Amino acid sequence: MDMQAPPSHAAPRLVPPVPVPPERELPTLRFIAAMRTNGIGCWPAAAYETPLRRRRLLGRTRFTVSDPDAVRRVLVDNASNYARTPITIRVLRPMLGDGLLISEGAAWRHQRRTLAPAFTPRAVEMLVPHILSASDEAVVALEREAAAGPVDLFTALQRLALEIAGRTMFSVGTARHGARLRGFLETYAGRLGRPHLSDVVVPLRFATPLDRARARFRRDWVAFLDTVIADRDQGQEERSGGEARDLLDLLRAARDPETGRGFSHEELRDQVATMILAGHETTAVTLLWACTLLALSPETQEAVAAEAERADKPFTRAAIEETMRLYPPAFVLARRALGPDSLAGEAVAAGDSVTISPWLLHRHRRLWQDPDAFDPGRFLPGAPPVPRFAYLPFGAGPRVCIGAAFALTEATLALSRIVGHFRLARADARPVLPAAVVTTQPDHAPAFRLTRR
Numbered sequence: 001m002d003m004q005a006p007p008s009h010a011a012p013r014l015v016p017p018v019p020v021p022p023e024r025e026l027p028t029l030r031f032i033a034a035m036r037t038n039g040i041g042c043w044p045a046a047a048y049e050t051p052l053r054r055r056r057l058l059g060r061t062r063f064t065v066s067d068p069d070a071v072r073r074v075l076v077d078n079a080s081n082y083a084r085t086p087i088t089i090r091v092l093r094p095m096l097g098d099g100l101l102i103s104e105g106a107a108w109r110h111q112r113r114t115l116a117p118a119f120t121p122r123a124v125e126m127l128v129p130h131i132l133s134a135s136d137e138a139v140v141a142l143e144r145e146a147a148a149g150p151v152d153l154f155t156a157l158q159r160l161a162l163e164i165a166g167r168t169m170f171s172v173g174t175a176r177h178g179a180r181l182r183g184f185l186e187t188y189a190g191r192l193g194r195p196h197l198s199d200v201v202v203p204l205r206f207a208t209p210l211d212r213a214r215a216r217f218r219r220d221w222v223a224f225l226d227t228v229i230a231d232r233d234q235g236q237e238e239r240s241g242g243e244a245r246d247l248l249d250l251l252r253a254a255r256d257p258e259t260g261r262g263f264s265h266e267e268l269r270d271q272v273a274t275m276i277l278a279g280h281e282t283t284a285v286t287l288l289w290a291c292t293l294l295a296l297s298p299e300t301q302e303a304v305a306a307e308a309e310r311a312d313k314p315f316t317r318a319a320i321e322e323t324m325r326l327y328p329p330a331f332v333l334a335r336r337a338l339g340p341d342s343l344a345g346e347a348v349a350a351g352d353s354v355t356i357s358p359w360l361l362h363r364h365r366r367l368w369q370d371p372d373a374f375d376p377g378r379f380l381p382g383a384p385p386v387p388r389f390a391y392l393p394f395g396a397g398p399r400v401c402i403g404a405a406f407a408l409t410e411a412t413l414a415l416s417r418i419v420g421h422f423r424l425a426r427a428d429a430r431p432v433l434p435a436a437v438v439t440t441q442p443d444h445a446p447a448f449r450l451t452r453r
């Protein structure tokens, strides 16, 4: 197995704090409780050293796969044998409908083919002005806040990521609908979107009380999205020119290259919901962890600030990539085996659960040198390549994140704008620990001191 080269960055070694893993595999109920509060606490210390783990959970066999060849088999070589899990579908469908993230088979292929042109690097270029205008406005708002004292950067970054999602999708900011949108997202992230014991034990065909609450949520959510889309269309009609300006224009114009078919209104709405949900919180936590790491590593922060005025930003981008190694926003990729297979010498049966955890992979003792240390040098041009299938912030294979290029551009530019403008320092000494539920969140919103450069 190829090991990563030693850290090459000149800053003193920084090892940010992590929760202490349990010594042994957790018993079932504690395991399920951990999944609901902090999935990172599910894995015992040994999981960071072993290529594959197997356990029984509620009558089902569950594999955790950290062997790069086996990861490649699940996500790429034998990807059609591994589907989204019933829990993923149960929890996400009320929010995402039949959008790209949870669709399967022919419906997924049609959507993926149709959507792909909207996420090419050229299409992302078109979205850059939206990213920059939202970031600049966030900097102005932060300046006001910082003059009054320590700043809750997490809330500010969540707002920024949602503002960017709104502008890139609709060309307009979230001034009008932002408060309701945040309300929907908070209800979902705080309660309805969290896996519950009933999601695991009750078969999908029976509606649990939580399912019924999710169905009520969906009715309001769909009506809300329809209003936002109708409002945006009215606003856009008043503008002239037929050039695509935002993702909604691109999604409307998109046609399946094989069938010529575009999206119906309902399909379009589900894609809009999917892109907003898949894209904003993941980017917000990436930015928060990047700011937290840079506040702990002033030398690295200066290197990011030094690039702010430059057009190319290789170091800032490397800092984002290294942040996503230490705090992968999507901390698990969950699959259900459709048929038998063999992974790292173990027999997998139809119905088994197979989990790949970017969190475990990215900190695996056998795959990385000094895995817990923050070192953007690992990702600089010219550095030895990172181990294949051991670095998966965006997944891999046919279901790799469709927004990866967009997300990397967005996070790099937003971080550059913020760090180029302010010197970031923590306002207190309380360690920030990861607490992963759907994404890898901070366990509290840390206070930062922002000083203008």
Ligand code: HEM
Residues within 6 Å of the ligand: 100, 101, 102, 112, 274, 275, 276, 278, 279, 280, 282, 283, 286, 328, 329, 330, 333, 334, 392, 393, 394, 395, 396, 398, 399, 400, 401, 402, 403, 404, 406, 407, 408, 411
């Ligand atoms: C730092 C930001 C982001 C991270 C870390 C991230 C991570 C991921 C990961 C790991 C997957 C694969 C999940 C799996 O295999 O089970 C995924 C899929 C997806 N992501 Fe992202 N994502 C980010 C931003 C975005 C953005 C900005 C968008 C859209 C605007 C987006 C849209 C999607 C969609 C639609 C899928 C499903 C693709 C499919 O199933 O074909 N993501 N993302």
